[in-house]
Amino acid sequence: MQNKSVNWTGVLLLLGVFAALGGGWLYKTSQGHASEHGRRTFAIELPADKFAKLERPAVLFDHEKHTEALKDAPCAECHRQDKDSGALLFGVIDPDKHTTRKAITDAYHDNCIGCHKERGAGPMACGECHVRNAPESAPWHSMELSLEQHQKHVAAMEDKCEACHHDYDERAKKLVYKKGAETSCRDCHREAARDNRPSMRLAAHTQCITCHMNREKQNAATGPVQCQGCHDEALKLPALMDMSRVKRLNRNQKDMPLITVNDNKMKPVPFDHKNHETVARNCRTCHHESLKACSECHTVQGKKEGGYVRLSEAFHRATSERSCVGCHEQVKKQTTCRVCHESMASGPVETACDTCHSGEKGAPAAARADRDPNEVIDWALMYVQDFPEDIEVKTIADKYEAVPFPHLEIIKSMNKLLGGNRLANVFHGDRNVVCAGCHHNSPMNARPPACSRCHDAPFDARDLSRPGLKGAYHQQCVGCHRTMNIKNFRDCTVCHKDKDAAMPTLAAGKKQ
Known part of the structure; x- marks a missing residue:
């Protein structure tokens, strides 16, 4: 990611121009704008020491639009390339050549407007590029290299970790690889350039895209080279359940420190x-x-x-x-x-x-975590004699029929959810934990007190944490149904059989 022949400081100053080239799974930006096509554009960043005060708004560059228009042209049509590695450099400025405000301005105008004139397409007037009050949009979706994606790279590079991982040897003044000392890219490459190290954004785009393009030339399996290939919001990281299938990285880490x-x-x-x-x-x-x-x-x-x-x-x-x-x-x-x-x-x-x-x-805890995460810990069937199978709730029996509460079936359902959850396997070792899901603030045992023991009084404005029995049932039961998307919780008669068919319901917007 570093090269002694490249002036990284100068390159960094212009990174925002062509950061949209995409492809660095670790890239993150906060300079996304909406083009007329609804795509992302990037503000061209100029050296602050020479452009402390801008006469016109920064140019919002639509990289995707340009790559489509120049699809038959090589990337070097716009990008300079490192002489030694051939890596694309982000920006049209040569930091050794363009050292003044006028030289930098002329470089952009000569390259951009010159190309527009030559091709007979693209804006020419100042206000067409330097647009005032340009609409902003959310930035590109930030991406990180997941373990699954890392595994794909390891396979593609045939276990040659040195292809990406390196350290800088201060004495030898060059990049070296130290086996067993691999670390995150961000350990050296931070949000901004530091010392002789390019920023994470610049390092990732330079290294990753160049590699992807070189592999493409060799007709080898490769990754994306356009922005949306990595940063599109529609792209999702792999589900955590898929991570268990990823081969474990060997970093000499202990299994259980x-x-x-x-x-x-x-x-x-x-x-x-x-x-x-x-x-x-x-x-x-x-x-x-x-x-x-x-x-x-x-x-x-x-x-x-x-x-x-x-x-x-x-x-x-x-x-x-x-x-x-x-x-x-x-x-x-x-x-x-x-x-x-x-x-x-x-x-x-x-x-x-x-x-x-x-x-x-x-x-x-470790022993419980090692259990099969799909195992159903069937406390309910083991201890069925400890609690009633069905309960009748008669709190508002003056208006509705008593509610049959399938106590055992609910415990079985909750139990099934717990059995497939690794974290629950660890922390819910006590079978009575499942009871605490409803019988909160009660001692965890097979015979928790009835709801009416705590919620016996009507609503008390002085203690909002303890509603009356009617409120407690609806808060707990309806809240659970809402969270789990079970039944139509707005219709009272789903649970309460109406004594009077003409009785209005909450679904009709009437009080009970």
Whole structure:
């Protein structure tokens, strides 16, 4: 990604012109605009030291439109190429030649307007390119190299990791490959250029597209070279369920490292790294840019390298998608989990601490995670004698018939959902957890108190967390049906058989 003959600083300044060339799975931009065709355009970025104040608005460049018009012309028609590697350079400016404001302006006008005149197509007047109040759109869809996509690249390159992974040897002043020390591209290439390292955007587009184009010339399987091939919103990363089929990367990582802190009051955490790899899109899901252990950046007290995020927060902050607890919170937003957890407080609960902090030898969480995720843990059939099979709800029997509540069938349905969920297999080891989905704020046992024990009083404005019995039933039952998209929850008679056929329903917009 680096080359000693290229002035990366100069190239970077003009990256926005042709960043739309696409193809770098790790590319991210915030400069997307809508062209007249509804496609993305990119603002031409000029050197800030020479163009601190612009006389006209920046030009919004429609790369896709130009590639269609010049489909029979080589990319070098517009792009310069590196003399040594042949890699396309993003921008028409030669940083060694175009060093003044006038030289840069003339370079663009000579190249762009000159081409328009030669081909008899394209704008000529200033205001046709420098458009005032041009409409903006959402940026291109950012893409990341998932483990599945990485596996495709490994196969295509025949396990030659050095084709992409490299490090810069300061003494030799060249790029070298260190086996076993591979890291994320973003570990060196950040959002902006730094020292002699190009930005992630520039490095990815230069390296990836050049490789794709070279393989295309060799009639070998290759990746996209146009923007939409990588950055189209319609392109989706592989589902997490597909990640378990990806061959495991060998980075000398331990299957189950023991997470511990000196003088910690809690037991160590035997972290099942191997199983977590099967539900992560890539290593950066947890490790940010580098692949270092969490404790190297996040210390007990916090330090600059870790953004002063303490180790306890790095693992337990519920609002962070990178922390253990925060990641679990995201999973709990899925429909099958939300049906119960939506009415519960977010974040860790004390009863769950021992699930992870199980000690050096116990590791019950890892053992449960190793179970077949499709296994149905049939607590309901094992302990059917502990609870009633059917219940009659007679709360509003003065207006409606009593509601037959299929208690056992509902438990079986919930149980089936839990059995296919790996996270649930770990944290729902107690069979009574399934009962807590409805019997919240109650001791977890096979005989939780009836709903009326807590919701016996009518609605109390002083305690909004405890509605009356009628409100509790509707909040819990209707809420579950809404989340799971079960039945028409707006029609009372779906559950309540009407004593009077003329009785209006909520579906008709009337009060009960």
